[in-house]
Amino acid sequence: MNRQDLIQRFAGKLIVSCQALSGEALHGSDVMAKMAVAAARGGAAGIRANSPVDIAAIREQVDLPIIGLWKCDYPDSEVYITPKYNDVEAVVKAGADIVAMDATLRERPDGEKLEDIVRKVKANYSCLLMADISTLEEGLEAYRLGFDIISTTLSGYTDYSPAIAGPDMELVQELSKQVPIPVFAEGRINTPEQATAMLQMGAYAVVVGGAITRPQSITERFVDTIHESRRAASE
Known part of the structure:
Protein backbone atom coordinates (compact mmCIF):
# COMPACT_ATOMS: atom_id res chain seq x y z
CA MET A 1 0.00 0.00 0.00
CA ASN A 2 1.40 3.40 -0.92
CA ARG A 3 1.59 6.28 1.54
CA GLN A 4 -1.42 8.19 0.23
CA ASP A 5 -3.65 5.11 0.20
CA LEU A 6 -2.63 4.39 3.79
CA ILE A 7 -3.56 7.89 4.96
CA GLN A 8 -6.86 7.82 3.06
CA ARG A 9 -7.91 4.72 5.00
CA PHE A 10 -8.29 6.97 8.06
CA ALA A 11 -10.34 9.75 6.47
CA GLY A 12 -13.30 10.61 8.68
CA LYS A 13 -12.83 7.50 10.78
CA LEU A 14 -11.97 6.25 14.26
CA ILE A 15 -8.61 4.93 15.42
CA VAL A 16 -8.56 3.09 18.73
CA SER A 17 -5.60 3.40 21.09
CA CYS A 18 -4.91 0.06 22.78
CA GLN A 19 -2.46 0.77 25.59
CA ALA A 20 -1.94 -0.28 29.18
CA LEU A 21 1.10 0.71 31.20
CA SER A 22 3.01 -1.42 33.67
CA GLY A 23 1.02 -1.65 36.88
CA GLU A 24 -2.36 -1.41 35.17
CA ALA A 25 -4.66 -4.44 35.37
CA LEU A 26 -4.77 -4.99 31.59
CA HIS A 27 -1.03 -4.63 30.99
CA GLY A 28 0.28 -7.31 28.65
CA SER A 29 0.64 -7.82 24.91
CA ASP A 30 -1.88 -10.68 24.85
CA VAL A 31 -4.56 -8.44 26.35
CA MET A 32 -3.73 -5.55 24.05
CA ALA A 33 -3.97 -7.85 21.03
CA LYS A 34 -7.45 -8.89 22.14
CA MET A 35 -8.38 -5.25 22.64
CA ALA A 36 -7.25 -4.56 19.08
CA VAL A 37 -9.29 -7.46 17.73
CA ALA A 38 -12.37 -6.12 19.54
CA ALA A 39 -11.74 -2.64 18.13
CA ALA A 40 -11.34 -4.05 14.61
CA ARG A 41 -14.60 -5.98 14.91
CA GLY A 42 -16.27 -2.78 16.09
CA GLY A 43 -15.22 -0.95 12.94
CA ALA A 44 -12.01 0.87 13.89
CA ALA A 45 -9.94 2.04 10.94
CA GLY A 46 -6.62 1.62 12.76
CA ILE A 47 -4.90 0.86 16.05
CA ARG A 48 -2.49 2.96 18.10
CA ALA A 49 -0.19 0.80 20.21
CA ASN A 50 2.71 1.25 22.62
CA SER A 51 5.95 -0.78 22.67
CA PRO A 52 7.49 -3.18 20.16
CA VAL A 53 6.11 -6.24 21.96
CA ASP A 54 2.52 -4.98 21.88
CA ILE A 55 2.84 -3.83 18.27
CA ALA A 56 4.15 -7.24 17.19
CA ALA A 57 1.37 -9.06 19.05
CA ILE A 58 -1.31 -6.86 17.51
CA ARG A 59 0.19 -7.22 14.05
CA GLU A 60 -0.26 -10.99 14.30
CA GLN A 61 -3.95 -10.65 15.15
CA VAL A 62 -5.25 -7.61 13.28
CA ASP A 63 -5.11 -6.59 9.63
CA LEU A 64 -5.38 -2.86 10.25
CA PRO A 65 -2.83 -0.06 10.00
CA ILE A 66 -0.91 0.33 13.24
CA ILE A 67 0.29 3.63 14.64
CA GLY A 68 3.18 2.53 16.83
CA LEU A 69 5.05 4.33 19.57
CA TRP A 70 7.28 3.47 22.49
CA LYS A 71 6.89 5.27 25.80
CA CYS A 72 10.41 5.41 27.23
CA ASP A 73 11.59 7.30 30.30
CA TYR A 74 14.99 8.98 30.09
CA PRO A 75 16.46 10.84 33.07
CA ASP A 76 17.55 13.89 31.08
CA SER A 77 14.31 14.66 29.26
CA GLU A 78 10.54 15.01 29.69
CA VAL A 79 10.04 13.63 26.18
CA TYR A 80 8.84 10.04 26.44
CA ILE A 81 6.83 9.13 23.30
CA THR A 82 9.37 7.46 20.99
CA PRO A 83 12.06 9.95 22.04
CA LYS A 84 15.14 8.66 20.20
CA TYR A 85 16.03 7.38 16.75
CA ASN A 86 16.73 3.90 18.11
CA ASP A 87 13.24 3.86 19.61
CA VAL A 88 11.77 4.71 16.21
CA GLU A 89 13.70 1.86 14.63
CA ALA A 94 7.96 -4.46 15.24
CA GLY A 95 5.51 -3.85 12.39
CA ALA A 96 4.15 -0.31 12.73
CA ASP A 97 2.95 1.40 9.56
CA ILE A 98 3.13 4.82 11.19
CA VAL A 99 5.42 5.92 14.01
CA ALA A 100 4.13 8.46 16.50
CA MET A 101 6.76 10.69 18.07
CA ASP A 102 6.71 13.45 20.65
CA ALA A 103 7.22 16.50 18.44
CA THR A 104 7.10 19.10 21.18
CA LEU A 105 9.81 21.73 21.36
CA ARG A 106 11.29 20.26 24.55
CA GLU A 107 14.86 18.97 24.77
CA ARG A 108 15.21 15.33 23.76
CA PRO A 109 17.30 12.70 25.56
CA ASP A 110 21.03 12.57 24.91
CA GLY A 111 20.80 15.82 22.99
CA GLU A 112 19.23 14.26 19.89
CA LYS A 113 17.49 16.73 17.60
CA LEU A 114 14.02 16.08 16.24
CA GLU A 115 14.91 17.32 12.77
CA ASP A 116 17.85 14.89 12.62
CA ILE A 117 15.67 11.96 13.65
CA VAL A 118 13.05 12.82 11.03
CA ARG A 119 15.71 13.11 8.34
CA LYS A 120 17.26 9.74 9.22
CA VAL A 121 13.91 7.96 9.36
CA LYS A 122 12.88 9.36 5.97
CA ALA A 123 16.21 8.24 4.49
CA ASN A 124 16.05 4.69 5.84
CA TYR A 125 12.40 3.65 6.18
CA SER A 126 9.13 3.92 4.26
CA CYS A 127 6.93 4.35 7.34
CA LEU A 128 4.90 7.48 7.90
CA LEU A 129 5.67 9.79 10.82
CA MET A 130 3.06 11.24 13.15
CA ALA A 131 3.88 14.30 15.25
CA ASP A 132 2.33 14.26 18.73
CA ILE A 133 2.13 17.96 19.61
CA SER A 134 0.64 20.20 22.29
CA THR A 135 0.43 23.66 20.66
CA LEU A 136 -0.18 25.32 17.32
CA GLU A 137 3.46 26.40 17.15
CA GLU A 138 4.62 22.80 17.55
CA GLY A 139 2.21 21.63 14.87
CA LEU A 140 3.50 24.18 12.39
CA GLU A 141 7.09 23.24 13.16
CA ALA A 142 6.28 19.53 12.73
CA TYR A 143 4.90 20.25 9.28
CA ARG A 144 8.06 22.19 8.41
CA LEU A 145 10.22 19.26 9.54
CA GLY A 146 8.43 16.86 7.21
CA PHE A 147 6.01 14.90 9.37
CA ASP A 148 3.20 13.23 7.45
CA ILE A 149 0.48 13.57 10.10
CA ILE A 150 -0.04 15.85 13.09
CA SER A 151 -1.93 14.71 16.19
CA THR A 152 -3.05 16.83 19.14
CA THR A 153 -2.12 14.02 21.55
CA LEU A 154 -0.12 16.14 23.98
CA SER A 155 -2.37 19.19 24.30
CA GLY A 156 -2.88 19.63 28.03
CA TYR A 157 0.00 17.30 28.88
CA THR A 158 2.81 19.82 28.66
CA ASP A 159 3.13 22.53 31.29
CA TYR A 160 2.71 25.27 28.67
CA SER A 161 -0.40 23.97 26.86
CA PRO A 162 -3.95 24.71 28.03
CA ALA A 163 -5.22 22.40 30.77
CA ILE A 164 -8.84 21.88 29.75
CA ALA A 165 -11.26 19.16 30.76
CA GLY A 166 -12.25 18.04 27.27
CA PRO A 167 -10.62 17.77 23.85
CA ASP A 168 -8.77 20.76 22.42
CA MET A 169 -11.17 21.65 19.62
CA GLU A 170 -9.60 25.05 19.01
CA LEU A 171 -6.18 23.53 18.34
CA VAL A 172 -7.65 21.01 15.89
CA GLN A 173 -9.54 23.74 14.09
CA GLU A 174 -6.53 26.06 13.79
CA LEU A 175 -4.12 23.36 12.70
CA SER A 176 -6.49 22.03 10.07
CA LYS A 177 -6.69 25.53 8.60
CA GLN A 178 -2.95 26.18 8.59
CA VAL A 179 -1.31 22.92 7.47
CA PRO A 180 -2.04 20.90 4.30
CA ILE A 181 -1.36 17.53 5.95
CA PRO A 182 -3.88 15.47 7.96
CA VAL A 183 -4.57 16.57 11.53
CA PHE A 184 -5.71 13.80 13.89
CA ALA A 185 -7.70 14.73 16.98
CA GLU A 186 -6.56 12.91 20.12
CA GLY A 187 -6.78 13.53 23.83
CA ARG A 188 -9.70 13.49 26.29
CA ILE A 189 -12.29 12.51 23.68
CA ASN A 190 -14.79 10.70 25.88
CA THR A 191 -17.99 10.47 23.87
CA PRO A 192 -19.10 9.73 20.29
CA GLU A 193 -20.52 13.25 20.17
CA GLN A 194 -17.12 14.76 20.97
CA ALA A 195 -15.49 12.60 18.30
CA THR A 196 -18.03 13.78 15.74
CA ALA A 197 -17.49 17.39 16.77
CA MET A 198 -13.74 17.05 16.23
CA LEU A 199 -14.32 15.82 12.68
CA GLN A 200 -16.63 18.76 12.08
CA MET A 201 -13.88 21.08 13.37
CA GLY A 202 -11.59 19.82 10.63
CA ALA A 203 -9.91 16.72 12.07
CA TYR A 204 -8.98 14.18 9.40
CA ALA A 205 -9.49 11.31 11.86
CA VAL A 206 -10.11 10.79 15.56
CA VAL A 207 -8.03 8.73 18.01
CA VAL A 208 -9.80 7.48 21.14
CA GLY A 209 -8.15 5.48 23.89
CA GLY A 210 -9.25 5.76 27.50
CA ALA A 211 -12.97 6.02 26.75
CA ILE A 212 -12.85 2.65 24.97
CA THR A 213 -9.93 0.57 26.19
CA ARG A 214 -9.17 1.65 29.77
CA PRO A 215 -11.89 0.31 32.10
CA GLN A 216 -10.12 1.64 35.18
CA SER A 217 -10.37 5.21 33.87
CA ILE A 218 -13.94 4.66 32.71
CA THR A 219 -14.90 3.35 36.15
CA GLU A 220 -13.22 6.31 37.85
CA ARG A 221 -15.23 8.76 35.74
CA PHE A 222 -18.49 7.06 36.71
CA VAL A 223 -17.49 6.94 40.38
CA ASP A 224 -16.39 10.59 40.44
CA THR A 225 -19.59 11.73 38.75
CA ILE A 226 -21.73 9.77 41.21
CA HIS A 227 -19.82 11.19 44.18
CA GLU A 228 -20.12 14.73 42.81
CA SER A 229 -23.86 14.27 42.30
CA ARG A 230 -24.30 13.03 45.86
CA ARG A 231 -22.23 15.90 47.24
CA ALA A 232 -24.27 18.47 45.30
CA ALA A 233 -27.53 16.91 46.46
CA SER A 234 -26.47 17.08 50.10
CA GLU A 235 -25.62 20.78 50.03
Whole structure:
Protein backbone atom coordinates (compact mmCIF):
# COMPACT_ATOMS: atom_id res chain seq x y z
CA MET A 1 0.00 0.00 0.00
CA ASN A 2 1.40 3.40 -0.92
CA ARG A 3 1.59 6.28 1.54
CA GLN A 4 -1.42 8.19 0.23
CA ASP A 5 -3.65 5.11 0.20
CA LEU A 6 -2.63 4.39 3.79
CA ILE A 7 -3.56 7.89 4.96
CA GLN A 8 -6.86 7.82 3.06
CA ARG A 9 -7.91 4.72 5.00
CA PHE A 10 -8.29 6.97 8.06
CA ALA A 11 -10.34 9.75 6.47
CA GLY A 12 -13.30 10.61 8.68
CA LYS A 13 -12.83 7.50 10.78
CA LEU A 14 -11.97 6.25 14.26
CA ILE A 15 -8.61 4.93 15.42
CA VAL A 16 -8.56 3.09 18.73
CA SER A 17 -5.60 3.40 21.09
CA CYS A 18 -4.91 0.06 22.78
CA GLN A 19 -2.46 0.77 25.59
CA ALA A 20 -1.94 -0.28 29.18
CA LEU A 21 1.10 0.71 31.20
CA SER A 22 3.01 -1.42 33.67
CA GLY A 23 1.02 -1.65 36.88
CA GLU A 24 -2.36 -1.41 35.17
CA ALA A 25 -4.66 -4.44 35.37
CA LEU A 26 -4.77 -4.99 31.59
CA HIS A 27 -1.03 -4.63 30.99
CA GLY A 28 0.28 -7.31 28.65
CA SER A 29 0.64 -7.82 24.91
CA ASP A 30 -1.88 -10.68 24.85
CA VAL A 31 -4.56 -8.44 26.35
CA MET A 32 -3.73 -5.55 24.05
CA ALA A 33 -3.97 -7.85 21.03
CA LYS A 34 -7.45 -8.89 22.14
CA MET A 35 -8.38 -5.25 22.64
CA ALA A 36 -7.25 -4.56 19.08
CA VAL A 37 -9.29 -7.46 17.73
CA ALA A 38 -12.37 -6.12 19.54
CA ALA A 39 -11.74 -2.64 18.13
CA ALA A 40 -11.34 -4.05 14.61
CA ARG A 41 -14.60 -5.98 14.91
CA GLY A 42 -16.27 -2.78 16.09
CA GLY A 43 -15.22 -0.95 12.94
CA ALA A 44 -12.01 0.87 13.89
CA ALA A 45 -9.94 2.04 10.94
CA GLY A 46 -6.62 1.62 12.76
CA ILE A 47 -4.90 0.86 16.05
CA ARG A 48 -2.49 2.96 18.10
CA ALA A 49 -0.19 0.80 20.21
CA ASN A 50 2.71 1.25 22.62
CA SER A 51 5.95 -0.78 22.67
CA PRO A 52 7.49 -3.18 20.16
CA VAL A 53 6.11 -6.24 21.96
CA ASP A 54 2.52 -4.98 21.88
CA ILE A 55 2.84 -3.83 18.27
CA ALA A 56 4.15 -7.24 17.19
CA ALA A 57 1.37 -9.06 19.05
CA ILE A 58 -1.31 -6.86 17.51
CA ARG A 59 0.19 -7.22 14.05
CA GLU A 60 -0.26 -10.99 14.30
CA GLN A 61 -3.95 -10.65 15.15
CA VAL A 62 -5.25 -7.61 13.28
CA ASP A 63 -5.11 -6.59 9.63
CA LEU A 64 -5.38 -2.86 10.25
CA PRO A 65 -2.83 -0.06 10.00
CA ILE A 66 -0.91 0.33 13.24
CA ILE A 67 0.29 3.63 14.64
CA GLY A 68 3.18 2.53 16.83
CA LEU A 69 5.05 4.33 19.57
CA TRP A 70 7.28 3.47 22.49
CA LYS A 71 6.89 5.27 25.80
CA CYS A 72 10.41 5.41 27.23
CA ASP A 73 11.59 7.30 30.30
CA TYR A 74 14.99 8.98 30.09
CA PRO A 75 16.46 10.84 33.07
CA ASP A 76 17.55 13.89 31.08
CA SER A 77 14.31 14.66 29.26
CA GLU A 78 10.54 15.01 29.69
CA VAL A 79 10.04 13.63 26.18
CA TYR A 80 8.84 10.04 26.44
CA ILE A 81 6.83 9.13 23.30
CA THR A 82 9.37 7.46 20.99
CA PRO A 83 12.06 9.95 22.04
CA LYS A 84 15.14 8.66 20.20
CA TYR A 85 16.03 7.38 16.75
CA ASN A 86 16.73 3.90 18.11
CA ASP A 87 13.24 3.86 19.61
CA VAL A 88 11.77 4.71 16.21
CA GLU A 89 13.70 1.86 14.63
CA ALA A 90 12.40 -0.61 17.19
CA VAL A 91 8.81 0.46 16.54
CA VAL A 92 9.22 0.15 12.76
CA LYS A 93 10.81 -3.28 13.01
CA ALA A 94 7.96 -4.46 15.24
CA GLY A 95 5.51 -3.85 12.39
CA ALA A 96 4.15 -0.31 12.73
CA ASP A 97 2.95 1.40 9.56
CA ILE A 98 3.13 4.82 11.19
CA VAL A 99 5.42 5.92 14.01
CA ALA A 100 4.13 8.46 16.50
CA MET A 101 6.76 10.69 18.07
CA ASP A 102 6.71 13.45 20.65
CA ALA A 103 7.22 16.50 18.44
CA THR A 104 7.10 19.10 21.18
CA LEU A 105 9.81 21.73 21.36
CA ARG A 106 11.29 20.26 24.55
CA GLU A 107 14.86 18.97 24.77
CA ARG A 108 15.21 15.33 23.76
CA PRO A 109 17.30 12.70 25.56
CA ASP A 110 21.03 12.57 24.91
CA GLY A 111 20.80 15.82 22.99
CA GLU A 112 19.23 14.26 19.89
CA LYS A 113 17.49 16.73 17.60
CA LEU A 114 14.02 16.08 16.24
CA GLU A 115 14.91 17.32 12.77
CA ASP A 116 17.85 14.89 12.62
CA ILE A 117 15.67 11.96 13.65
CA VAL A 118 13.05 12.82 11.03
CA ARG A 119 15.71 13.11 8.34
CA LYS A 120 17.26 9.74 9.22
CA VAL A 121 13.91 7.96 9.36
CA LYS A 122 12.88 9.36 5.97
CA ALA A 123 16.21 8.24 4.49
CA ASN A 124 16.05 4.69 5.84
CA TYR A 125 12.40 3.65 6.18
CA SER A 126 9.13 3.92 4.26
CA CYS A 127 6.93 4.35 7.34
CA LEU A 128 4.90 7.48 7.90
CA LEU A 129 5.67 9.79 10.82
CA MET A 130 3.06 11.24 13.15
CA ALA A 131 3.88 14.30 15.25
CA ASP A 132 2.33 14.26 18.73
CA ILE A 133 2.13 17.96 19.61
CA SER A 134 0.64 20.20 22.29
CA THR A 135 0.43 23.66 20.66
CA LEU A 136 -0.18 25.32 17.32
CA GLU A 137 3.46 26.40 17.15
CA GLU A 138 4.62 22.80 17.55
CA GLY A 139 2.21 21.63 14.87
CA LEU A 140 3.50 24.18 12.39
CA GLU A 141 7.09 23.24 13.16
CA ALA A 142 6.28 19.53 12.73
CA TYR A 143 4.90 20.25 9.28
CA ARG A 144 8.06 22.19 8.41
CA LEU A 145 10.22 19.26 9.54
CA GLY A 146 8.43 16.86 7.21
CA PHE A 147 6.01 14.90 9.37
CA ASP A 148 3.20 13.23 7.45
CA ILE A 149 0.48 13.57 10.10
CA ILE A 150 -0.04 15.85 13.09
CA SER A 151 -1.93 14.71 16.19
CA THR A 152 -3.05 16.83 19.14
CA THR A 153 -2.12 14.02 21.55
CA LEU A 154 -0.12 16.14 23.98
CA SER A 155 -2.37 19.19 24.30
CA GLY A 156 -2.88 19.63 28.03
CA TYR A 157 0.00 17.30 28.88
CA THR A 158 2.81 19.82 28.66
CA ASP A 159 3.13 22.53 31.29
CA TYR A 160 2.71 25.27 28.67
CA SER A 161 -0.40 23.97 26.86
CA PRO A 162 -3.95 24.71 28.03
CA ALA A 163 -5.22 22.40 30.77
CA ILE A 164 -8.84 21.88 29.75
CA ALA A 165 -11.26 19.16 30.76
CA GLY A 166 -12.25 18.04 27.27
CA PRO A 167 -10.62 17.77 23.85
CA ASP A 168 -8.77 20.76 22.42
CA MET A 169 -11.17 21.65 19.62
CA GLU A 170 -9.60 25.05 19.01
CA LEU A 171 -6.18 23.53 18.34
CA VAL A 172 -7.65 21.01 15.89
CA GLN A 173 -9.54 23.74 14.09
CA GLU A 174 -6.53 26.06 13.79
CA LEU A 175 -4.12 23.36 12.70
CA SER A 176 -6.49 22.03 10.07
CA LYS A 177 -6.69 25.53 8.60
CA GLN A 178 -2.95 26.18 8.59
CA VAL A 179 -1.31 22.92 7.47
CA PRO A 180 -2.04 20.90 4.30
CA ILE A 181 -1.36 17.53 5.95
CA PRO A 182 -3.88 15.47 7.96
CA VAL A 183 -4.57 16.57 11.53
CA PHE A 184 -5.71 13.80 13.89
CA ALA A 185 -7.70 14.73 16.98
CA GLU A 186 -6.56 12.91 20.12
CA GLY A 187 -6.78 13.53 23.83
CA ARG A 188 -9.70 13.49 26.29
CA ILE A 189 -12.29 12.51 23.68
CA ASN A 190 -14.79 10.70 25.88
CA THR A 191 -17.99 10.47 23.87
CA PRO A 192 -19.10 9.73 20.29
CA GLU A 193 -20.52 13.25 20.17
CA GLN A 194 -17.12 14.76 20.97
CA ALA A 195 -15.49 12.60 18.30
CA THR A 196 -18.03 13.78 15.74
CA ALA A 197 -17.49 17.39 16.77
CA MET A 198 -13.74 17.05 16.23
CA LEU A 199 -14.32 15.82 12.68
CA GLN A 200 -16.63 18.76 12.08
CA MET A 201 -13.88 21.08 13.37
CA GLY A 202 -11.59 19.82 10.63
CA ALA A 203 -9.91 16.72 12.07
CA TYR A 204 -8.98 14.18 9.40
CA ALA A 205 -9.49 11.31 11.86
CA VAL A 206 -10.11 10.79 15.56
CA VAL A 207 -8.03 8.73 18.01
CA VAL A 208 -9.80 7.48 21.14
CA GLY A 209 -8.15 5.48 23.89
CA GLY A 210 -9.25 5.76 27.50
CA ALA A 211 -12.97 6.02 26.75
CA ILE A 212 -12.85 2.65 24.97
CA THR A 213 -9.93 0.57 26.19
CA ARG A 214 -9.17 1.65 29.77
CA PRO A 215 -11.89 0.31 32.10
CA GLN A 216 -10.12 1.64 35.18
CA SER A 217 -10.37 5.21 33.87
CA ILE A 218 -13.94 4.66 32.71
CA THR A 219 -14.90 3.35 36.15
CA GLU A 220 -13.22 6.31 37.85
CA ARG A 221 -15.23 8.76 35.74
CA PHE A 222 -18.49 7.06 36.71
CA VAL A 223 -17.49 6.94 40.38
CA ASP A 224 -16.39 10.59 40.44
CA THR A 225 -19.59 11.73 38.75
CA ILE A 226 -21.73 9.77 41.21
CA HIS A 227 -19.82 11.19 44.18
CA GLU A 228 -20.12 14.73 42.81
CA SER A 229 -23.86 14.27 42.30
CA ARG A 230 -24.30 13.03 45.86
CA ARG A 231 -22.23 15.90 47.24
CA ALA A 232 -24.27 18.47 45.30
CA ALA A 233 -27.53 16.91 46.46
CA SER A 234 -26.47 17.08 50.10
CA GLU A 235 -25.62 20.78 50.03
